[in-house]
Amino acid sequence: MREELSPRGTEAWQPKIVAFLCHWCSYAGADLAGISRFQYPPSIRVIRVPCSGAVNPFYIVKALQCGADGVLVSGCHPGDCHYLAGNYLARRKFALLKGLLEHVGIEPDRVQFSWVSAAEGQKFADVVKMVTDRVRSLGPAEKLVKRGRGR
Amino acid sequence: MAALKITKMALNSVLALMSERWDVFVPSPSPAPGGPSGFRLFEPRPMPAPGKPGPSERDSSVNRQTCDEDTLWNGTGQGGQKGRDRENHLPEERLPQFLRRVLTVKPLKELFFPRSEPILGYCVDGAFGGNGDGTGVSVFMPEGVLPGKPRVVFGARPCDAASLTVLDRVFADEAYPDDFYISRRKNTIIVGLGCNVPAPTCFCPATGGDPFGTAGLDVLAYDLPALDGDGSSQGHYLMKAVTREGEALLGFLSEAHLGEGPSESDERACMALEERARKAIAAGLPADTQSLGRVLGGIFNHPYWATLHEKCLGCAACTYLCPTCHCFDISEEPDPGASRSGGESPKGGPERPRLTGVRVRNWDSCMFPIFTLHTSGHNPRPTGLERVRQRVMHKFYYFPENFGAVACVGCGRCVKYCPVNLDIREVISHIAALGGTGVAESISA
Amino acid sequence: MSAQSPSALTKTLREFCAGLLDEGRVDVVVGFGRGTLPLRSTPVFARNPDDASRLIFDATCENNLSVFVPKLKDKRIAVVAKGCDSRWLNQYILERQTEGERLYVIGVRCQGVIDRKKLDAYLGSRRLLEGRLEEIRGQGECGEGLEGEGAGGTGGVEGAGGVKGAEGVEGARPGPGVSVSDGHIKWHLEGNDAEGRPWAASLDFEDLLSDSCKVCVKKGPVYADVVIGENGETVKGNGETAKGPEREPSFDDVKEVEGASIEERWKAFRSEVSKCIRCYACRQACPGCYCKECFVDRSAPRWIGGSDDETDTMVFHLMRAMHLAGRCVDCGACVRACPMGVDLGLLNRKLQKDGWVLFHHIAGFEREGKPLFGTFLPDDPNDFIL
Incomplete structure (x- = not known):
């Protein structure tokens, strides 16, 4: 998250979105999107995780605190989890986390969840595009971003 | 004047x-x-x-004070309403x-x-392979x-x-x-x-x-x-x-x-x-604390501590709100988005990353287990017993020994804000009574 | 305070606990005793029949005593449990933190407990020297202190004020059976003002009531080995977990916030968090925060910084709440423990509401099964997923 691609807040501004992708489905879906040359905005920074169920809500909040403009968590479709129920368990946590963040005033569109299978390269590109558009319309994240005190 | x-x-x-x-x-x-x-x-x-x-x-015309207190109270949005924006504005x-x-x-x-103060700022230039003009670490006062x-x-x-x-x-x-x-x-x-x-x-x-x-x-x-x-x-x-x-x-x-x-x-x-x-x-003062050290010196292993600490929750309300508690912890706070505010980048090139941050001194509390936790994992004050004892000992025994004064001024904040009403005045009186019964002497002997 | 004779409930409680200890059926009774300040109680650990004489129970008993259960080494523990305490005892068993056989639950019917910060807000510069709960029989004893002319009044007390006027006059229902729900119990306060003049007032029970008690879903114990009623009667618990809440949980407070704009909510959250000094009284007072090492104390990885950085404190509060999602029984112990008046309910209650609305889940009513996040249904809400 260190490099700045273009000045914040300008037309050309590209949001930085941290994407937690499950190894078995969404990461493979992203791979397929790449191989198939489906175009999507260069806004995501992918972190591969074993399962969407392994995404501690803390990771999401921490990403926001570290300056991510948005967070995307993507896993296998319900019923297709490699670990049988990881995504089901994740879904409950995410439902409450999303509500909580919105409750304290963080724009709901900054945190998104999706199910993308290994065969859905096009869907992955679409999801990234949609998430990027929504985050872009919100502008750079200001809330919850730790600024630090150094200079 | x-x-x-x-x-x-x-x-x-x-x-x-x-x-x-x-x-x-x-x-x-x-x-x-x-x-x-x-x-x-x-x-x-x-x-x-x-x-x-x-x-x-x-x-001043409405400042008959009981009335004033009540208007203030009513004005806070208390008394039934769970207002979220209960800003209690205090007009000068x-x-x-x-x-x-x-x-x-x-x-x-x-x-x-x-509670938290930066005591040093640092900037590591070129830490990620900058073009060489600003390598090294600079330290400054934030x-x-x-x-x-x-x-x-x-x-x-x-x-x-x-x-x-x-x-x-x-x-x-x-x-x-x-x-x-x-x-x-x-x-x-x-x-x-x-x-x-x-x-x-x-x-x-x-x-x-x-x-x-x-x-x-x-x-x-x-x-x-x-x-x-x-x-x-x-x-x-x-x-x-x-x-x-x-x-x-x-x-x-x-x-x-x-x-x-x-x-x-x-x-x-x-x-x-x-x-x-x-x-x-x-009326209702506890025993005088100035001579408490004499008793405390002899009761380090007294069973009293085991009963005293039992209700303590281990929070830092008492120590953080204590006007004399002065323990602190020093930690590094790297700026997470440091490069964002970083130095000028060469035209067209990517911004040169910089690592900046501050060293911060924060209040710490002897009531936290982590306060004395060693890197090895050993904790010399593993339970509430040792921690509550430490707090009392420090205030009324160690501090007077080292500095010649009791580390308590009797403000009563810890009495008022302790979530379980662990009243230091009671503790003082209990300890003084232990001294009176000669327990201290017999144990230390 | 000491002048007050013990209530019927307290008398029975003492006798009963002395009996338990005498017979050796439990090793310790965790209960409440009279504190050192007016309207203040303190946890008591009674280990012999004589200690039991220190026990009390009334609306000043604000702590959630179940918090002590994992810390105690005693073999058999009796806990004086309000509704919310008993819900956490259940939760401990559900989360395998203790065994049901180890606990003896002495249920007490609770009418709600005091929020000392509301008392402080009321007192202002007045000093409180005595306080007690009083049954009001006659007329005209309603709180003179409350009739403030509303300079800057937000109308925040209208509800309470209106009710008070009406009921104070109706008055005159004698007998020990009068309960708070009849609106006849008041806080009687005495002390002196900033100039040393004596002062007295009586406030409606609701005025100083903890916020979480106002929305309590079950004031009696959910599971108890014995229940001691308001009039000192003992009822043997049947040992069965009650089926569920006494009333449908209401979330008007949460809905009120949800009605605000996103920026207003952010402002409110910031303002709450800005009061926090990170003393962790909320964490320590919460029975749910039993982690051997809290995430805030971890150094590898270091999740949050220890300074007064606003975002670190926000992350602390968000994650504290998330760790308690589906587990919090809304006892309000964290809110009452906070010396700074941070409204932790802002977060806890939202998670409870969503748990209820989305999953029809409410914590503390089951001793067996799985916690909210330990299970799932295939048709759980999915509409928030892209």
């Missing part, structure tokens, strides 16, 4: 005048949810045009009313030893850490001021002077306010203090109630200089004709207030 009497209605003008030369801090002792609860910067308001009734005068005009509350929730130490403008605190209670004399022994020690603390201490003048009616949690006399004690103060103010025919609807503050700095402050005010010298009857009123307060606080 050794003493100066101002009317309470003039307090705002006095503080406003002071703010031209000093940063003036006043208590915001509102315990109401949403209310600020420490010392805050006084914000001078524009003076009303001459002839028009000023806000303070208008207010109401300051004399708020000053009557005994204590702020957060102690005065915060102005000298903040901006705004050391106070610039001198400060005046108005309305600190004598116990809070006395706590500074305790902290001085640690931070203004000759061998290990703490520049941050000392610089704040040196540029702050403290105007104390004697306690006409101590709170039920107050026990300063048991620690060598007094409701009108002057330790740590530059000026001591007396809250003189309104008398019939003295022309004030709210009464006066009679300020008496304690130190030369205090004298200079009063001189500055008197030059601006903001007060008058005290009369003999004022002096008598002060004496009466002092006497009444001492009498009131004398």
